[in-house]
Amino acid sequence: NAGVTQTPKFRILKIGQSMTLQCTQDMNHNYMYWYRQDPGMGLKLIYYSVGAGITDKGEVPNGYNVSRSTTEDFPLRLELAAPSQTSVYFCASSYLAGGNEQFFGPGTRLTVL
Amino acid sequence: RKEVEQDPGPFNVPEGATVAFNCTYSNSASQSFFWYRQDCRKEPKLLMSVYSSGNEDGRFTAQLNRASQYISLLIRDSKLSDSATYLCVVNIGGNQFYFGTGTSLTVIP
Numbered sequence: 335n336a337g338v339t340q341t342p343k344f345r346i347l348k349i350g351q352s353m354t355l356q357c358t359q360d361m362n363h364n365y366m367y368w369y370r371q372d373p374g375m376g377l378k379l380i381y382y383s384v385g386a387g388i389t390d391k392g393e394v395p396n397g398y399n400v401s402r403s404t405t406e407d408f409p410l411r412l413e414l415a416a417p418s419q420t421s422v423y424f425c426a427s428s429y430l431a432g433g434n435e436q437f438f439g440p441g442t443r444l445t446v447l
Numbered sequence: 448r449k450e451v452e453q454d455p456g457p458f459n460v461p462e463g464a465t466v467a468f469n470c471t472y473s474n475s476a477s478q479s480f481f482w483y484r485q486d487c488r489k490e491p492k493l494l495m496s497v498y499s500s501g502n503e504d505g506r507f508t509a510q511l512n513r514a515s516q517y518i519s520l521l522i523r524d525s526k527l528s529d530s531a532t533y534l535c536v537v538n539i540g541g542n543q544f545y546f547g548t549g550t551s552l553t554v555i556p
Contacts, residue, residue, distance in 0.1 A: 365542065376451065376534070376546035377491070384542065392543070424490055431542050433479035438490035 335360050338439035340425050346445045347415040355410040355442050357425030365428045366408040367392075367436065368400065370421040377424065383408055384431065415446045448473050453535050453547035461555050464525050468550045470535030471517045479538035480511055482520050484531045485549065491534055494520075525554045 341356045359366065364385045369377040379392030383402040397419060399411040408427075412419060422443050426436040453470045460466045472480075480497035495502065497509040497518050508521040522529055535547035 367542070367544075369546075374455075374548060376548045378546070379542075379544060382542045390542070393545075433496070433538065435481075435493045435496075436491075436544070438492070440490050 337361065338425055338427055338437050340423075340439035340442050342442060343440065344443045346447060347412075348447060349415060349417065351415050352411070352413050353415065353444075355412075355423055355425075355444075357408045357410065357439060358406050359408075359425075359427040359437070359439075360406065361427060361429070361437065362405060363427035363429050363437075364405065365431055365434075366402065367426040367428075368398070368408070368410045369424045369426065370394065370419075371424060371441075372421050380410065380423075412444075417446050420444060420446045450474060450539075450545035451535055451537050451547040453550050455548055455550060457551040457553060459553045459555055460525055462525060462527060464554075465521065465523045466525060466552065467522075468520045468533055468535075468552075469517055470519070470547050470550075471515075472535075472537045472545070473516070474537070474539050475513075475516060477516075477537045477539050480509075480518050481536040481538075482507075482509060482518075483534040483536055483546075485534055486531050491546075494533070522552075525552075527554050527556060530554045 367382045368380040381400040425439040428434040482494040483491040485491040501510045532549040
């Protein structure tokens with residue numbers, strides 16, 4: 335099993351550009367999450383999904399969109415990139431909610447200039 | 448007020464030392480508690496869940512104090528490979544997880 339994979343590993347965007355961060359898991363987990371991690375800050379939840387077709391906002395959803403058309407994939411879309419979105423983005427999945435272990439992907443380092 | 452607060456450190460300890468980290472949380476309705484480990488420029492990985500009665504996994508011991516709303520992690524006989532950032536994570540129900548900023552540990556030969 336590859337676990338949780340993310341692409342790309344690194345990306346530099348110009349202000350106003352759009353991009354999609356890809357996330358795929360092969361563990362048949364229902365629950366998937368997107369976090370961002372800024373230097374010196376804890377991970378903050380952007381969006382999460384409890385299954386295909388179901389998504390919900392986390393703590394910091396503004397400027398992002400998600401979709402979940404399959405159990406495996408949970409892409410994160412940035413429509414109009416801003417410097418404040420410079421961060422490391424982690425995708426995670428878990429078998430159950432709440433008290434379950436989350437498995438994280440290796441992260442995408444995004445810089446917006 | 449932050450949902451989860453940790454002393455960022457850094458903690459620099461010699462090999463073989465015992466070191467303890469604390470973490471406080473603000474929501475008394477918090478339901479699940481975890482310690483994750485994050486190596487430099489890597490993803491977080493679960494170290495251990497924290498149970499109400501406290502739990503131990505080898506050299507690692509986690510404690511939960513619901514009355515004072517803090518959790519702790521004790522590492523005994525520190526190894527060089529324990530050098531990492533330790534993240535305190537709290538679940539307040541459903542899928543809302545809150546991460547602390549992490550405590551940095553360096554174990555010195």
